[in-house]
Amino acid sequence: MKSKNNKNSYFKKLKKHHVKKIKLYKKAWKDSKGNISIVAAALILISFLILSIIILNVSLDEIHSNEEAISSNQYEYILNDYRRNLPLLEREALEELSEEVIKKKTPCTDSKEDLKKIIDEKLKAENDEYYKDYGIRIESHVSSIENSSNPFAVKIKTYISSVKGDLSYKNVLEDDVSVEGLRDPVPILICGKDPSFKYNETIVEYGYSLSNYLKDNGVANYSCYINATVPNIVKKCPYDPYKHHGDGYAMKNCRDNGYYHESRDGACYMCRLEAKAGCEHYGFETFIIPHPTNETNLTSACGSDHVIFSDDIYPGVEVSYYSENGMNEILFLDPNGHRVKYGMTNHTI
Ligand SMILES: [Zn+2]
Numbered sequence: 001m002k003s004k005n006n007k008n009s010y011f012k013k014l015k016k017h018h019v020k021k022i023k024l025y026k027k028a029w030k031d032s033k034g035n036i037s038i039v040a041a042a043l044i045l046i047s048f049l050i051l052s053i054i055i056l057n058v059s060l061d062e063i064h065s066n067e068e069a070i071s072s073n074q075y076e077y078i079l080n081d082y083r084r085n086l087p088l089l090e091r092e093a094l095e096e097l098s099e100e101v102i103k104k105k106t107p108c109t110d111s112k113e114d115l116k117k118i119i120d121e122k123l124k125a126e127n128d129e130y131y132k133d134y135g136i137r138i139e140s141h142v143s144s145i146e147n148s149s150n151p152f153a154v155k156i157k158t159y160i161s162s163v164k165g166d167l168s169y170k171n172v173l174e175d176d177v178s179v180e181g182l183r184d185p186v187p188i189l190i191c192g193k194d195p196s197f198k199y200n201e202t203i204v205e206y207g208y209s210l211s212n213y214l215k216d217n218g219v220a221n222y223s224c225y226i227n228a229t230v231p232n233i234v235k236k237c238p239y240d241p242y243k244h245h246g247d248g249y250a251m252k253n254c255r256d257n258g259y260y261h262e263s264r265d266g267a268c269y270m271c272r273l274e275a276k277a278g279c280e281h282y283g284f285e286t287f288i289i290p291h292p293t294n295e296t297n298l299t300s301a302c303g304s305d306h307v308i309f310s311d312d313i314y315p316g317v318e319v320s321y322y323s324e325n326g327m328n329e330i331l332f333l334d335p336n337g338h339r340v341k342y343g344m345t346n347h348t349i
């Protein structure tokens with residue numbers, strides 16, 4: 001019995017031992033499973049890192065090769081585009097300056113310096129834009145603003161330089177920027193503070209402002225210029241040579257369209273921004289049109305704008321260029337100067 005009992009307890013011990021062993025195995029298996037998870041996680045992490053580095057390298061290579069493609073294939077194209085855009089940017093700057101002067105009714109003290117500032121600011125913004133879009137650094141600034149041989153344009157010289165890898169560009173570009181289509185600031189700068197002065201997109205109506213101005217400057221018959229008009233937009237006259245203004249309705253068409261004419265005595269556009277109607281540069285002039293009249297042989301100030309707004313206002317005689325219902329559309333022209341220049345000596349309509 002005892003041996004049987006002993007046998008049973010031996011089996012019990014053995015079973016217990018096995019169970020314990022199995023538990024130990026299970027624990028070991030569990031532990032090893034934990035270790036395997038850590039190793040696996042580490043492996044995945046390392047693989048991920050390696051993969052990331054490979055992907056990043058490929059991307060950088062792609063960017064690099066893209067930049068090289070821009071450099072070799074498009075550098076010249078991009079700079080040509082930049083050059084083509086310059087006159088537009090300069091014209092925009094000139095228009096901005098002109099609008100500012102007219103809006104504030106305040107003349108520039110140095111219009112060329114003011115224009116240079118606006119263009120340089122625009123160039124800086126443009127250069128930032130080109131760097132952002134194409135990765136190309138461009139340095140540029142206005143090197144000079146001069147009068148052009150064409151009085152209806154301003155000569156603007158711009159220094160440009162750019163370096164991109166082995167490629168580089170350096171030049172001084174010259175553009176004749178047209179002033180046609182811009183507003184003439186002279187009338188508003190000289191008479192614009194008078195409450196009767198009005199202007200719209202195409203024409204200035206002086207009201208009493210010009211006759212008051214002429215009265216203040218000792219001009220007889222100043223009242224001829226009550227309600228006088230003048231063009232508001234600079235437009236080059238196509239009737240060239242100017243003597244053809246005396247042919248038929250040429251002068252009528254010229255005045256109805258508000259054309260401007262080349263003139264050694266008339267102010268250039270940049271000086272007009274400084275409220276000058278005459279200057280030492282080769283410029284242009286237009287005619288101030290008095291209100292229509294049925295009177296004949298009148299005299300008053302010569303109607304060329306550089307004469308009206310000069311320190312030496314000289315007289316003109318009445319020249320009718322169109323008649324309707326007994327009313328004459330007239331100009332006052334000095335007999336030996338403007339009347340001859342525009343072929344109006346024997347004009348009869
Ligand atoms: Zn004309």
Ligand SMILES: [Zn+2]
Nearest residue numbers: 268271279281
């Ligand atoms: Zn000038």
